[in-house]
Amino acid sequence: MSNPLLLEEQLCFPFYAISREITKRYRPLLEPLGLTYPQYLVMLVLWEKDQQSLKAVGERLHLDSGTLTPLLKKLEASGLIERIKNPADERHIQITLTEKGNSLRNEAEQIPLALKELLGVSEEDFELVKQTLNRLTIKMNGTD
């Protein structure tokens, strides 16, 4: 029986390491767009569906207001989004893409393919990993 405290035995570590590695490889692709990786994720969510509340975006990305409030303010300062209180319920803010935020989508469209090439992962591996992770996510959520 091997040492259960070996780094390689932990499921956690590969996720931690790979996640950071991927983020790092996004950087040069996102820099021309003026986005960080979490900011890019927020933009993805908004490009899918404009005009969402902070809470809705947060649920999609599993991020709370402590993370999103400053991040959204930065995107607002960059002129990509607007944060407007919902008149119907002033507790909500509506996050809306600006013209600039919308058109940034065109440039972003090249990123997924460019990243795949940067990672050097084959299409089969890509699909295998995606499916494996989806299974894992479902299982993990099941214990919530």
Add this chain to the structure above:
Amino acid sequence: MSNPLLLEEQLCFPFYAISREITKRYRPLLEPLGLTYPQYLVMLVLWEKDQQSLKAVGERLHLDSGTLTPLLKKLEASGLIERIKNPADERHIQITLTEKGNSLRNEAEQIPLALKELLGVSEEDFELVKQTLNRLTIKMNGTD
């Protein structure tokens, strides 16, 4: 052809989300030991092999001095490690476990199993994911 900018189409996002979710689930297990998750990883590395330089630990965890210096100072403040300049080459610091740091290992030994149960991942899934990720790591490193 589906939208390549869909969040679910990104390989990146599951890693990002799962990695943070796992870290979150470690928290209640590590809190009694007075460790954060990255601090726990450093301790794992030191329990494997005591007396390493910051650089060696960093290479194992893919972390640089910008992250490790403050983290190691916290572990030192907790009395778990010592940071001593190597007399043979004063550019290196030797990171050494204290008595307390060594004995913490006994309490840590229960954590991997406890986490597995917390995640609710079957042994087969656990192995499948581990192998899939190892393959991916190799591929990714291949492009370095």
Add this chain to the structure above:
DNA sequence: CTTCATTAGATTGTATACAATCTAATTGTA
């Protein structure tokens, strides 16, 4: 022996994460 390049850590500045708390707005209910 000196000087220049290299190396290991430390430091600085920016950007997340996230628990905990706070505040204002809304809702449920006696």
Add this chain to the structure above:
DNA sequence: TACAATTAGATTGTATACAATCTAATGAAG
């Protein structure tokens, strides 16, 4: 209608990450 509970965001405080820069120590070449 009052008023407690709930809810959405904002704020605060702590702990990473990491690029970029700095510093001190070592090594290499002339």
